[in-house]
Amino acid sequence: MPVWNPWHGCRKLSPGCQNCYVYRRDSQFGKDASAVTRTSTFDLPITRNRQGVFKLQTHETVYTCMTSDFFLEEADGWRAEAWEIIHARPDLKFAIITKRIGRFHISLPEDWGSGYENVMILCTCEDQQRADERLPVFLDLPIRRREIIAEPLLGPLDLEPYLASGKIESVTCGGESGEAARRCNYDWILDIRCQCVKYGVRFHFKQTGANFCKDGKEYHIERKFQQSQARRAGIDHLCTDSLGPLFDRLAQSKFRSRFRLTEQDLKYIQDRGMDAIRAHAEDFIEKRLAPAVIENDGRQTPMRGHPVFPAQHATATCCRGCLSKWHAIPTGRALTQPERAYVIAVIMEWIRRQLEPSTPPRFEH
Numbered sequence: 092m093p094v095w096n097p098w099h100g101c102r103k104l105s106p107g108c109q110n111c112y113v114y115r116r117d118s119q120f121g122k123d124a125s126a127v128t129r130t131s132t133f134d135l136p137i138t139r140n141r142q143g144v145f146k147l148q149t150h151e152t153v154y155t156c157m158t159s160d161f162f163l164e165e166a167d168g169w170r171a172e173a174w175e176i177i178h179a180r181p182d183l184k185f186a187i188i189t190k191r192i193g194r195f196h197i198s199l200p201e202d203w204g205s206g207y208e209n210v211m212i213l214c215t216c217e218d219q220q221r222a223d224e225r226l227p228v229f230l231d232l233p234i235r236r237r238e239i240i241a242e243p244l245l246g247p248l249d250l251e252p253y254l255a256s257g258k259i260e261s262v263t264c265g266g267e268s269g270e271a272a273r274r275c276n277y278d279w280i281l282d283i284r285c286q287c288v289k290y291g292v293r294f295h296f297k298q299t300g301a302n303f304c305k306d307g308k309e310y311h312i313e314r315k316f317q318q319s320q321a322r323r324a325g326i327d328h329l330c331t332d333s334l335g336p337l338f339d340r341l342a343q344s345k346f347r348s349r350f351r352l353t354e355q356d357l358k359y360i361q362d363r364g365m366d367a368i369r370a371h372a373e374d375f376i377e378k379r380l381a382p383a384v385i386e387n388d389g390r391q392t393p394m395r396g397h398p399v400f401p402a403q404h405a406t407a408t409c410c411r412g413c414l415s416k417w418h419a420i421p422t423g424r425a426l427t428q429p430e431r432a433y434v435i436a437v438i439m440e441w442i443r444r445q446l447e448p449s450t451p452p453r454f455e456h
């Protein structure tokens with residue numbers, strides 16, 4: 092993942108900063124992380140290589156200001172220029188993580204309007220007090236894409252009032268790493284996941300941290316296993332970057348695994364192209380799956396006639412009953428935007444896999 096650090100160094104602000112990794116890493120090199128400096132890579136997103144090509148490739152998500160805070164007071168004089176750089180690369184997505192959401196308006200570009208399409212703001216809340224201070228402000232700001240980072244998670248969090256707004260796309264949780272890491276409790280993580288499932292918000296358990304408590308037992312987990320242990324918990328919700336385990340489960344189902352694209356489907360995809368197939372999938376989902384109440388639920392998806400239909404049966408995205416059973420997406424309310432995006436991603440991934448040359452021989456169903 093590309094990282095762009097236009098400035099380096101930060102000032103500690105709240106309990107989550109106590110064991111800040113920027114401070115820890117800088118001290119290893121005898122540097123003072125509280126000295127905030129503009130970096131030599133300030134222009135990275137608009138820098139080109141010798142061939143004249145941008146160093147950062149189109150469509151990438153650029154994690155911005157990872158060794159500081161984008162809205163830090165000391166950077167007020169540089170931020171307008173950084174916004175200009177962001178504006179100059181609409182083909183990149185910029186993810187900005189901040190604990191200073193209250194300073195968001197300072198040096199905001201004049202043409203910001205309701206937010207640049209390519210900017211995602213991730214507001215950090217490590218405990219309930221910080222959540223209740225920052226999230227009401229966060230929800231009121233003109234931002235197109237909002238996420239919450241609960242890392243290092245220092246206690247249980249009730250995010251329901253904020254998730255219920257429908258303005259939060261995703262919540263990422265994790266423990267704290269390092270020698271002096273404070274303990275993270277798995278029950279807090281599971282509870283946040285429950286809240287995300289209820290409100291149709293994406294959820295990612297990123298890492299356990301070094302000191303982890305599960306079922307009343309304390310674990311010390313080495314740095315190199317903290318992410319893999321979190322992944323092994325298998326509790327991510329609506330995340331599309333690792334669909335492998337879902338496809339493994341689907342392969343175990345006799346009914347799901349027998350679906351294949353027919354010759355007709357393949358020709359249709361070839362003629363129309365994948366963008367058109369995706370647009371059709373979006374339309375089908377919008378009309379037949381997304382509404383809160385569906386009269387013929389369980390019977391709304393034909394078995395054939397369009398490549399998206401077998402994909403839906405194969406991936407258990409054919410009706411709200413299957414979505415609930417296989418994907419933990421609740422019935423009885425309209426699908427949220429993250430849920431729709433997830434369903435489309437699953438369908439398109441199945442089709443993509445069907446188009447791979449390694450697919451076993453096809454038969455009609």
Ligand code: SF4
Nearest residue numbers: 101102103108111159
């Ligand atoms: S805001 Fe982030 S970078 Fe700054 S001190 Fe706190 S944890 Fe470190």
Ligand SMILES: [Zn+2]
Nearest residue numbers: 389409410413
């Ligand atoms: Zn179904």
